[in-house]
Amino acid sequence: xxxxxxxxxxxxxxxxxxxxxxxxxxxxxxxxxxxxxxxxxxxxxxxxxxxxxxxxxxxxxxxxxxxxxxxxxxxxxxxxxxxxxxxxxxxxxxxxxxxxxxxxxxxxxxxxxxxxxxxxxxxxxxxxxxxxxxxxxxxxxxxxxxxxxxxxxxxxxxxxxxxxxxxxxxxxxxxxxxxxxxxxxxxxxxxxxxxxxxxxxxxxxxxxxxxxxxxxxxxxxxxxxxxxxxxxxxxxxxxxxxxxxxxxxxxxxxxxxxxxxxxxxxxxxxxxxxxxxxxxxxxxxxxxxxxxxxxxxxxxxxxxxxxxxxxxxxxxxxxxxxxxxxxxxxxxxxxxxxxxxxxxxxxxxxxxxxxxxxxxxxxxxxxxxxxxxxxxxxxxxxxxxxxxxxxxxxxxxxxxxxxxxxxxxxxxxxxxxxxxxxxxxxxxxxxxxxxxxxxxxxxxxxxxxxxxxxxxxxxxxxxxxxxx
Amino acid sequence: xxxxxxxxxxxxxxxxxxxxxxxxxxxxxxxxxxxxxxxxxxxxxxxxxxxxxxxxxxxxxxxxxxxxxxxxxxxxxxxxxxxxxxxxxxxxxxxxxxxxxxxxxxxxxxxxxxxxxxxxxxxxxxxxxxxxxxxxxxxxxxxxxxxxxxxxxxxxxxxxxxxxxxxxxxxxxxxxxxxxxxxxxxxxxxxxxxxxxxxxxxxxxxxxxxxxxxxxxxxxxxxxxxxxxxxxxxx
Numbered sequence: 001x002x003x004x005x006x007x008x009x010x011x012x013x014x015x016x017x018x019x020x021x022x023x024x025x026x027x028x029x030x031x032x033x034x035x036x037x038x039x040x041x042x043x044x045x046x047x048x049x050x051x052x053x054x055x056x057x058x059x060x061x062x063x064x065x066x067x068x069x070x071x072x073x074x075x076x077x078x079x080x081x082x083x084x085x086x087x088x089x090x091x092x093x094x095x096x097x098x099x100x101x102x103x104x105x106x107x108x109x110x111x112x113x114x115x116x117x118x119x120x121x122x123x124x125x126x127x128x129x130x131x132x133x134x135x136x137x138x139x140x141x142x143x144x145x146x147x148x149x150x151x152x153x154x155x156x157x158x159x160x161x162x163x164x165x166x167x168x169x170x171x172x173x174x175x176x177x178x179x180x181x182x183x184x185x186x187x188x189x190x191x192x193x194x195x196x197x198x199x200x201x202x203x204x205x206x207x208x209x210x211x212x213x214x215x216x217x218x219x220x221x222x223x224x225x226x227x228x229x230x231x232x233x234x235x236x237x238x239x240x241x242x243x244x245x246x247x248x249x250x251x252x253x254x255x256x257x258x259x260x261x262x263x264x265x266x267x268x269x270x271x272x273x274x275x276x277x278x279x280x281x282x283x284x285x286x287x288x289x290x291x292x293x294x295x296x297x298x299x300x301x302x303x304x305x306x307x308x309x310x311x312x313x314x315x316x317x318x319x320x321x322x323x324x325x326x327x328x329x330x331x332x333x334x335x336x337x338x339x340x341x342x343x344x345x346x347x348x349x350x351x352x353x354x355x356x357x358x359x360x361x362x363x364x365x366x367x368x369x370x371x372x373x374x375x376x377x378x379x380x381x382x383x384x385x386x387x388x389x390x391x392x393x394x395x396x397x398x399x400x401x402x403x404x405x406x407x408x409x410x411x412x413x414x415x416x417x418x419x420x421x422x423x424x425x426x427x428x429x430x431x432x433x434x435x436x437x438x439x440x441x442x443x444x445x446x447x448x449x450x451x452x453x454x455x456x457x458x459x460x461x462x463x464x465x466x467x468x
Numbered sequence: 469x470x471x472x473x474x475x476x477x478x479x480x481x482x483x484x485x486x487x488x489x490x491x492x493x494x495x496x497x498x499x500x501x502x503x504x505x506x507x508x509x510x511x512x513x514x515x516x517x518x519x520x521x522x523x524x525x526x527x528x529x530x531x532x533x534x535x536x537x538x539x540x541x542x543x544x545x546x547x548x549x550x551x552x553x554x555x556x557x558x559x560x561x562x563x564x565x566x567x568x569x570x571x572x573x574x575x576x577x578x579x580x581x582x583x584x585x586x587x588x589x590x591x592x593x594x595x596x597x598x599x600x601x602x603x604x605x606x607x608x609x610x611x612x613x614x615x616x617x618x619x620x621x622x623x624x625x626x627x628x629x630x631x632x633x634x635x636x637x638x639x640x641x642x643x644x645x646x647x648x649x650x651x652x653x654x655x656x657x658x659x660x661x662x663x664x665x666x667x668x669x670x671x672x673x674x675x676x677x678x679x680x681x682x683x684x685x686x687x688x689x690x691x692x693x694x695x696x697x698x699x700x701x702x703x
Contacts, residue, residue: 006687006690007683007687010683010686010687011683012555012556013556014679015556015557016679017611019611022611026613026614026617029613029617029620029621030614030616030617030620033624036620036621036624037624037628039552039621040552040621040624040625040628040632041635041690041693042686042690043548043551043552043554044548044551044552044632044635044636045635045639045686045689045690045693046551046658046686047547047548047551047552047636048548048635048636048639049639049654049658049686049689050551050658051544051547051636052639052643052654052658053654053655053658053659054659110665111665111666111669113669135669155668155675156665157664158664158665158675159664159665159674159675159676159679176557192675192676195556195557195611196555196556196611196612197557197606197611197612198557
């Protein structure tokens with residue numbers, strides 16, 4: 001009997017079998033007695049392991065423990081008793097099918113796999129937690145990114161991952177079926193095959209999305225949601241009229257009363273981009289693209305985006321301190337992705353009233369949608385940048401990509417991130433000052449590519465591979 | 469916020485024993501707890517004097533005691549049988565509960581002179597109906613095996629009940645050969661409340677890779693059991 005069949009049977013019993021393989025397995029079991037015999041043997045092993053797990057104490061594992069199969073079968077006498085349940089427990093066994101079900105009042109459904117920036121988690125009981133840490137187990141609840149540089153990665157028990165970036169609010173639960181609600185902001189996910197009949201369901205104000213097993217990104221705003229699918233397929237249903245469409249890989253769909261709900265190819269990327277501050281916050285579909293205090297053009301003053309404060313409350317050494325940030329969404333929604341090239345430069349035009357440290361940078365992701373880090377320069381203390389600081393308080397800085405360094409707060413996950421910024425997609429650009437607003441207000445941020453889109457496109461052959 | 473830990477196996481056992489002592493008493497007292505799953509309700513029913521039979525109804529008491537004894541003995545076999553027909557998402561505890569109640573209600577139809585093997589077979593037939601009834605509740609689920617396939621599996625499973633019992637006994641020796649890392653991995657999947665994700669975090673190994681290793685481990689266990697049974701002297 002093929003190992004492939006045994007693997008498929010095991011995947012089905014675990015609820016991991018890809019949907020497209022189900023029909024084939026069912027047909028095999030219906031027509032092949034030997035396949036059914038194998039199926040029953042596998043199920044019997046699982047039943048034995050269920051029983052064994054109830055008796056066995058759980059040994060702790062440590063980082064670096066060898067979990068490779070080749071070395072795990074060793075000759076060893078175990079002191080643990082593996083005999084069937086004792087006679088003293090017979091009366092218990094008799095009706096253990098009537099056992100009280102239970103466990104923790106709030107069972108863990110996911111673990112924090114990564115985080116950065118200001119985040120707030122609110123549990124089902126209304127409990128608010130600000131010091132969210134990696135490795136923290138979470139029951140259902142709501143996670144909010146409080147600043148543009150916020151990033152949060154959640155891993156469900158089956159290995160599915162969900163990420164929010166920037167000012168985003170995501171509510172999640174899993175009672176055998178994962179249900180998420182993206183109130184606003186940006187969300188991406190890498191979803192393991194889900195149990196049959198229980199796809200992951202993601203809701204926004206505008207639409208409902210069913211995910212069986214795939215990788216995608218979702219932007220949600222007040223009036224529209226934009227879905228971009230990297231792998232697999234997502235079923236999108238518009239709430240206003242129930243219209244639905246299946247969105248395959250490398251396609252997107254906009255759920256908005258003003259647009260046809262259709263799967264369209266994701267547009268080719270571009271290498272250059274400039275903010276459009278005069279257009280205001282709700283420039284593009286899918287989300288609020290500006291974070292800051294926006295002012296329209298008036299008299300001789302151009303439109304600008306001033307920083308807004310956020311006070312840190314996470315118990316860290318910076319607790320109680322305030323950062324002042326202005327940020328721009330770049331790629332996402334219905335806009336073409338903006339991809340960096342080695343020769344790209346970034347330009348910041350802003351006003352500042354006092355000479356303070358200005359952090360200027362961008363948040364990046366891989367073409368597949370995975371978080372790829374935050375990179376920044378700090379000025380105007382740098383000698384080069386001081387020359388750019390004009391006395392009337394107008395800041396005009398143009399910097400090559402090579403000047404941007406990984407945010408030190410991400411040092412711990414450096415090995416997971418791409419080392420080459422060329423080919424990465426710009427999620428957002430931002431600037432901030434620490435502890436003093438300094439009158440910082442952005443008039444324009446610009447990404448200047450090397451030239452023709454064709455030249456930049458040739459860089460995008462394979463996404464940068466982060467180390468596992 | 470401290471890490472939430474899953475209930476330990478022994479805590480599960482303790483909860484079960486509290487419940488079962490109550491239910492066991494209820495069965496002996498003839499309490500009509502049909503379909504009642506709530507622990508508080510069961511306690512209340514137990515304490516309701518109208519639910520208690522008159523003292524001296526020794527025939528009924530003996531019958532109930534015999535039922536408890538026989539079901540006790542075969543519960544693991546019936547549970548394994550149900551597990552072999554179950555689909556992802558099916559609450560096996562719930563289904564076993566319904567099976568136990570159904571068996572108790574129909575116990576009068578079981579031949580009092582039947583052997584333990586006969587009882588196992590009879591209880592599995594009852595369980596089969598419960599499984600198929602649950603299957604009809606998810607009839608629209610396209611990713612659950614068709615009822616006809618489940619019936620075929622049930623037929624085959626009923627033919628190999630004794631073989632399945634031998635397999636479950638043989639697996640102990642195969643599990644003895646595993647080191648802690650392998651055991652931890654297996655337990656992650658088979659312990660309610662635990663997760664491969666936790667093991668992934670503890671070891672730094674990606675969940676997908678762990679699932680691959682799990683599949684290999686369980687396949688190796690199955691072959692180990694197969695080898696043991698083919699080399700054992702016939703009983």
